[in-house]
Amino acid sequence: EKGNHRHFMAKEIYEQPEVVGHTLTQYLDMAAGKVRLPFGDKIDWKGLSRLTIGACGTSYYAGLIAKYWFEKLARLPVEIDVASEFRYREAPLPEQGLALFVSQSGETADTLAGLRYARQNGQAILSVVNVPTSTIARESHAVAQTLAGPEIGVASTKAFVCQLAVFASLALAAARARGTLSAEDEAGHVQNLISLPGLMARALELEPQIEQLSHKLSRAKDVLYLGRGTSFPLALEGALKLKEISYIHAEGYPAGELKHGPIALIDEDMPVIVVAPHDALFEKTASNMQEVAARGGRIILVTDAKGAAECGIEPEATIVMPDMDPTFAPIVYALPIQMIAYQTAVFMGKDVDQPRNLAKSVTVE
Numbered sequence: 418e419k420g421n422h423r424h425f426m427a428k429e430i431y432e433q434p435e436v437v438g439h440t441l442t443q444y445l446d447m448a449a450g451k452v453r454l455p456f457g458d459k460i461d462w463k464g465l466s467r468l469t470i471g472a473c474g475t476s477y478y479a480g481l482i483a484k485y486w487f488e489k490l491a492r493l494p495v496e497i498d499v500a501s502e503f504r505y506r507e508a509p510l511p512e513q514g515l516a517l518f519v520s521q522s523g524e525t526a527d528t529l530a531g532l533r534y535a536r537q538n539g540q541a542i543l544s545v546v547n548v549p550t551s552t553i554a555r556e557s558h559a560v561a562q563t564l565a566g567p568e569i570g571v572a573s574t575k576a577f578v579c580q581l582a583v584f585a586s587l588a589l590a591a592a593r594a595r596g597t598l599s600a601e602d603e604a605g606h607v608q609n610l611i612s613l614p615g616l617m618a619r620a621l622e623l624e625p626q627i628e629q630l631s632h633k634l635s636r637a638k639d640v641l642y643l644g645r646g647t648s649f650p651l652a653l654e655g656a657l658k659l660k661e662i663s664y665i666h667a668e669g670y671p672a673g674e675l676k677h678g679p680i681a682l683i684d685e686d687m688p689v690i691v692v693a694p695h696d697a698l699f700e701k702t703a704s705n706m707q708e709v710a711a712r713g714g715r716i717i718l719v720t721d722a723k724g725a726a727e728c729g730i731e732p733e734a735t736i737v738m739p740d741m742d743p744t745f746a747p748i749v750y751a752l753p754i755q756m757i758a759y760q761t762a763v764f765m766g767k768d769v770d771q772p773r774n775l776a777k778s779v780t781v782e
């Protein structure tokens with residue numbers, strides 16, 4: 418049931434600190450400051466030549482963020498594609514390859530077909546699913562469950578952040594096995610993961626401010642989302658969420674691609690939402706933001722106190738997130754992104770739990 422919330426989507430957004438905390442308890446030995454995977458050492462991370470990730474929609478964007486983590490932390494080459502392309506591409510798959518499929522429902526037709534292709538082509542199969550009895554789980558060699566609980570709202574929220582929490586743990590486990598992470602660094606990352614639910618709870622407190630800015634956003638015909646690094650998939654996710662529940666056209670772009678075309682769209686009528694924690698790439702994103710501002714673009718900046726102080730422009734609105742280590746920050750930055758879409762759609766009177774033309778589980782291609 419919805420409890421005190423107007424929609425399942427709101428309830429599920431608010432459950433996120435709890436379900437991420439719950440998921441992490443299954444993947445971390447908190448006292449020891451180590452990752453401990455529930456399926457033990459079923460996966461030979463050290464011997465892997467490559468990781469291939471397949472998924473659809475929001476689960477695909479979670480996989481895109483995971484790519485950054487596996488590559489950077491575990492030095493593991495990652496290939497990722499949407500499952501509807503992967504299944505027909507006839508991609509050659511390597512010896513000693515692991516294929517990872519991500520699905521909340523575990524029943525998405527294209528993702529399942531991609532899994533079967535990878536299996537037939539000799540890959541070990543790991544799935545990250547929210548429903549452990551699902552077809553995708555049954556056909557995998559190892560299953561990493563997200564403990565988000567049943568997700569009712571059609572727009573995925575809590576399953577997405579739980580997928581990210583699982584990926585963070587998997588990437589750390591892979592890094593340890595592959596010798597790219599010291600015990601000390603592992604303990605530091607584990608500590609950062611443990612602090613996420615508290616940071617997420619603080620991010621939820623930004624909702625009144627987001628509600629205010631959503632009124633203006635609701636008048637836009639198009640919205641551009643920008644981000645770099647792991648904030649780029651969040652830009653894609655923000656655009657998808659806004660499209661699917663408010664029906665406002667939105668696009669996510671890597672901030673560095675702006676000058677290769679989309680900057681031509683910038684005018685006073687198109688809000689630009691920039692996702693930019695003060696991380697190693699902040700200055701690059703800030704300079705893209707300044708380019709938008711110089712062309713009269715209206716910027717909504719999602720950043721932290723330092724980013725707000727150093728962005729070099731005056732955004733129309735700044736959503737100031739709590740300070741945190743940047744590595745797993747997307748797990749917290751997902752929340753304002755979801756709330757922007759939710760509040761905008763609610764203000765516009767849309768049925769956020771049952772958006773038109775969409776189904777919760779896409780079992781046909």
Ligand code: F6R
Pocket residue numbers: 473474475476477519520521522523524525528571572573574657658661777778779
């Ligand atoms: C968007 C959304 C969809 C799903 C996609 C994959 O909010 O929910 O894009 O993420 O249909 O579904 P699963 O994860 O069940 O395979």
